[in-house]
Amino acid sequence: MVLHAINTATAFVATWARFGLGSRVSALGPRPEKPLEVYEFEGCPFCRKVREALTVLDLPVVVHPCPKGPSRYRAWVIENGGKRMFPYLVDPNTDTAMYESGDIVRYLFRTYGAGRRPFLLASGPIGNFSSQMASLPRLGRGTFYRGTVEPEQLLELYSYEASPYCRLVREVLSELGLPYLLHNVARGSRARQAFVARSGKMQVPYLVDPNTDTALFESGAIIAYLRGTYRA
Ligand SMILES: N[C@@H](CCC(=O)N[C@@H](CS)C(=O)NCC(=O)O)C(=O)O
Structure with missing residues (x-):
C-alpha cells in the first residue's frame, strides 16, 4: 500500500519532467491499417519519446518488451535489425523498420501526423535530457527482465503515456517481457468511444487478458494480477 503510493508519486514526477507530454492527442494525419510494432523497454528514455509520439498521434501499437536480460524480443531485434539498440520500430503498413528515437519520431509525425512535433520531441538534446530526468525517479523500473511465463495470446492495455498509473503497469509488463497491444486513449483520442x-x-x-478471460481496472490490482499470473 505504502509502496504503491511511493511508486505512484515518483511516476507523477516522471510525468511532470515531461510537462505532461503524452496526455493529449494532436493534429492527426492518415491512419494505419495495421497496428505498428515497437521493440523497447519502459525504463529507456529514448523509448519514452517514441511512446509519447505514439500517444500524441493516437496510434495503436504492439509493444514487444526488450528489457535487459534473456528476453526473447531483445534477441529478435539483434537478429533482425542487426544492432542491440532500442527503440526499434517496425511499420508493417509501409514496410519500414528503423532504429534511432529521433528518426522514428520524425517518421511517425511525417506519416501519421498533420502538424508539428511538440517541442520536447523536436529538440534533440533538450528532449533527450528531459526524458533522462523523467526516468531517474523510477530508479530503473521496467529495465531488467524478470519474466518466466510466456502467454499464448497478446494482452491488451488501454493507456496513455503521461498517466502515472499506466506507467506503473507498463513497467511490470516490460519487466515480465509480456507483449501487448497498446491502445492509446489520451484526451482527444478517437479510440475513447x-x-x-x-x-x-x-x-x-x-488490462484485457484473453489467456485467462480477465479484464480489470486499477493499477495496483493489475500489477498484482500480472505478477501472480506471469511470474512463476
Ligand atoms: N540514439 C539512440 C540511442 C538509443 C539507446 O542508447 N538506447 C539504449 C537504451 S536506453 C540501448 O539500446 N542500450 C542497449 C541495451 O539496452 O542493451 C536513440 O535515440 O534511439
Missing part, C-alpha cells in the same frame, strides 16, 4: 463501449467507463489503465 470504443474503449468506453467495451469497458463501461473512461478510466486507465485497463
Whole structure:
C-alpha cells in the first residue's frame, strides 16, 4: 500500500519532467491499417519519446518488451535489425523498420501526423535530457527482465503515456517481457468511444487478458494480477 503510493508519486514526477507530454492527442494525419510494432523497454528514455509520439498521434501499437536480460524480443531485434539498440520500430503498413528515437519520431509525425512535433520531441538534446530526468525517479523500473511465463495470446492495455498509473503497469509488463497491444486513449483520442463501449467507463489503465478471460481496472490490482499470473 505504502509502496504503491511511493511508486505512484515518483511516476507523477516522471510525468511532470515531461510537462505532461503524452496526455493529449494532436493534429492527426492518415491512419494505419495495421497496428505498428515497437521493440523497447519502459525504463529507456529514448523509448519514452517514441511512446509519447505514439500517444500524441493516437496510434495503436504492439509493444514487444526488450528489457535487459534473456528476453526473447531483445534477441529478435539483434537478429533482425542487426544492432542491440532500442527503440526499434517496425511499420508493417509501409514496410519500414528503423532504429534511432529521433528518426522514428520524425517518421511517425511525417506519416501519421498533420502538424508539428511538440517541442520536447523536436529538440534533440533538450528532449533527450528531459526524458533522462523523467526516468531517474523510477530508479530503473521496467529495465531488467524478470519474466518466466510466456502467454499464448497478446494482452491488451488501454493507456496513455503521461498517466502515472499506466506507467506503473507498463513497467511490470516490460519487466515480465509480456507483449501487448497498446491502445492509446489520451484526451482527444478517437479510440475513447470504443474503449468506453467495451469497458463501461473512461478510466486507465485497463488490462484485457484473453489467456485467462480477465479484464480489470486499477493499477495496483493489475500489477498484482500480472505478477501472480506471469511470474512463476
Ligand atoms: N540514439 C539512440 C540511442 C538509443 C539507446 O542508447 N538506447 C539504449 C537504451 S536506453 C540501448 O539500446 N542500450 C542497449 C541495451 O539496452 O542493451 C536513440 O535515440 O534511439
